[in-house]
Amino acid sequence: xxxxxxxxxxxxxxxxxxxxxxxxxxxxxxxxxxxxxxxxxxxxxxxxxxxxxxxxxxxxxxxxxxxxxxxxxxxxxxxxxxxxxxxxxxxxxxxxxxxxxxxxxxxxxxxxxxxxxxxxxxxxxxxxxxxxxxxxxxxxxxxxxxxxxxxxxxxxxxxxxxxxxxxxxxxxxxxxxxxxxxxxxxxxxxxxxxxxxxxxxxxxxxxxxxxxxxxxxxxxxxxxxxxxxxxxxxxxxxxxxxxxxxxxxxxxxxxxxxxxxxxxxxxxxxxxxxxxxxxxxxxxxxxxxxxxxxxxxxxxxxxxxxxxxxxxxxxx
Numbered sequence: 001x002x003x004x005x006x007x008x009x010x011x012x013x014x015x016x017x018x019x020x021x022x023x024x025x026x027x028x029x030x031x032x033x034x035x036x037x038x039x040x041x042x043x044x045x046x047x048x049x050x051x052x053x054x055x056x057x058x059x060x061x062x063x064x065x066x067x068x069x070x071x072x073x074x075x076x077x078x079x080x081x082x083x084x085x086x087x088x089x090x091x092x093x094x095x096x097x098x099x100x101x102x103x104x105x106x107x108x109x110x111x112x113x114x115x116x117x118x119x120x121x122x123x124x125x126x127x128x129x130x131x132x133x134x135x136x137x138x139x140x141x142x143x144x145x146x147x148x149x150x151x152x153x154x155x156x157x158x159x160x161x162x163x164x165x166x167x168x169x170x171x172x173x174x175x176x177x178x179x180x181x182x183x184x185x186x187x188x189x190x191x192x193x194x195x196x197x198x199x200x201x202x203x204x205x206x207x208x209x210x211x212x213x214x215x216x217x218x219x220x221x222x223x224x225x226x227x228x229x230x231x232x233x234x235x236x237x238x239x240x241x242x243x244x245x246x247x248x249x250x251x252x253x254x255x256x257x258x259x260x261x262x263x264x265x266x267x268x269x270x271x272x273x274x275x276x277x278x279x280x281x282x283x284x285x286x287x288x289x290x291x292x293x294x295x296x297x298x299x300x301x302x303x304x305x306x307x308x309x310x311x312x313x314x315x316x
Contacts (some may be wrong), residue, residue, distance in 0.1 A: 036125045038095070038159060039088040041236045042313055043172050045080075052309075052315060053083035059173050060257055061291050062179045071254040078167050079263045083313035086164060088171050089227035089238045090246060090308045091155060094140030096131060096147070099155050107131055108148040109301050115146040116302035118282070120210060123302060124171045135303045141226040143244045143306040149274045149298035152247045152307035161218075161311035163249040166275045168310060171240070173278065173290050175234030181289055183233050183241045189284045192217055197242030198225040198281045199288060212284040223303070224281055244306035245276040245296075252295035263299050273297050278305040 005215075022307040047054035047198060061068035072222065099105060107130060109115040117131025129135050131146045138145075149163075156162050164172070173183060180186055184196040191197060200213040203222045219225070219242075228238040250256075250267025252275045260267070273295040279287045282304055286292075296305065 020027070035287045038309075040085040040311065041088045042083070042085045042234055044176070045083065046176075049138055053081075054314075055080040057174060057178055058168055058289040059167060059291075062181055065181060065289065065291070067289065068291070069285050069293070072257070076116055076257055076260075076263055078265060080167060080169070080171060081264055082166055083315060084164070084310050085313050086237060086310050087161075087308040088169075088232070088236060090143035090244055090306045091152075092141050092227050093131070093138055093144045096144040096155060097140070099158055103158060105151075105154055105158075107146070107151045108299055109146050114229070118302065118304070119207075123300075129255050129303075136223040138224060139226065143227050143239070145224065145244055145303045145304060145306050146301045147247075148301045149247050149296075151301070152309075154287070156307070156309035159309055161309035163247055164247045164310035165264075165308065166250040166277065167264050169246065169248050169277045170290065172235055172237055173233065175237065175240070177234060183290060184231075188214065191288075195219055195230050197230055197288065199279070200282050200284050204282065208282070212251075212280065212286075214285055221281065224249055240278055241290070242279055243281055245294065246276075246278045247279050247305070247307040248275045248277055250275045251295075260302065276305065 002303060018226060020175050028291050043055070045053040045055040047097065056077065056079050059078045061072045062075070108129040114125050114127045115135070116123045117126045117129065117135050118124065126135070129146055131144050134145045174180060175183065182190065184190045191199070198221050200211050200220045202213065203220065204211060204213060225243055227243070232238045233240055251269070251271030252273040253268045253271060256267060276294050276296055277292070279292060
């Protein structure tokens with residue numbers, strides 16, 4: 001299952017929503033506090049000892065990746081100069097509920113009365129779906145789904161953070177291992193021992209018998225898994241592959257890698273769609289690669305899409 005988009009958007013609306021969210025969160029020190037307890041992981045740089053935080057890596061397709069997509073090329077050198085942290089897990093239903101209860105926030109799906117399901121013909125609008133009624137059973141510790149890009153921005157702002165850039169997301173997903181095809185290594189079979197991710201597997205076949213899946217693998221979950229159910233990567237981050245796609249801050253363009261700056265890239269200045277990374281519980285080996293890029297219009301929501309927040313760290 002690959003994610004694609006066709007619907008246009010208006011950037012002014014998103015700018016206004018961001019301003020509204022900042023107002024909701026409040027001003028001054030209280031804007032950096034929220035009633036929900038979150039686990040932040042400071043992402044280590046790879047700078048020489050005694051120098052300011054910096055992270056350098058090769059972004060995009062790794063060598064000998066025969067399944068590389070055109071928009072993952074060229075592999076290019078990236079330098080991040082802003083220290084940051086990511087949430088250890090994707091934002092959960094319970095964490096999002098705390099936000100919604102504290103602020104009265106209603107998601108785009110709730111306001112408009114529908115979310116997206118999925119069948120042989122792709123995404124299908126279904127009335128009544130929302131983060132509270134996602135389309136399958138979820139506990140409070142499962143990643144929240146049926147949330148749009150705007151919903152993710154609203155939560156992260158309230159929690160004193162932001163969405164990660166695409167480059168920040170990929171550096172963190174690699175977990176300090178440069179050149180790996182997957183978060184668990186270079187072999188598809190490496191997902192099995194220990195079980196490394198919630199993906200399209202034998203447990204999904206009863207619901208979607210036509211899907212390509214990881215062969216001879218059963219992760220134990222037919223839909224989403226509780227956040228943090230699988231082994232973390234080298235930085236201590238969970239579910240950087242599988243479970244749910246994660247919204248990033250960047251606009252999408254197929255040619256981003258041919259023209260983006262080497263230092264602190266942030267994607268195009270405008271666009272029709274936002275980048276999502278990390279794949280989901282419904283994806284096959286091809287899509288689980290770290291360099292895999294997908295995209296959706298910001299108003300998109302489905303039971304494959306969630307998010308995790310980033311925040312700036314004090315300079316060292």
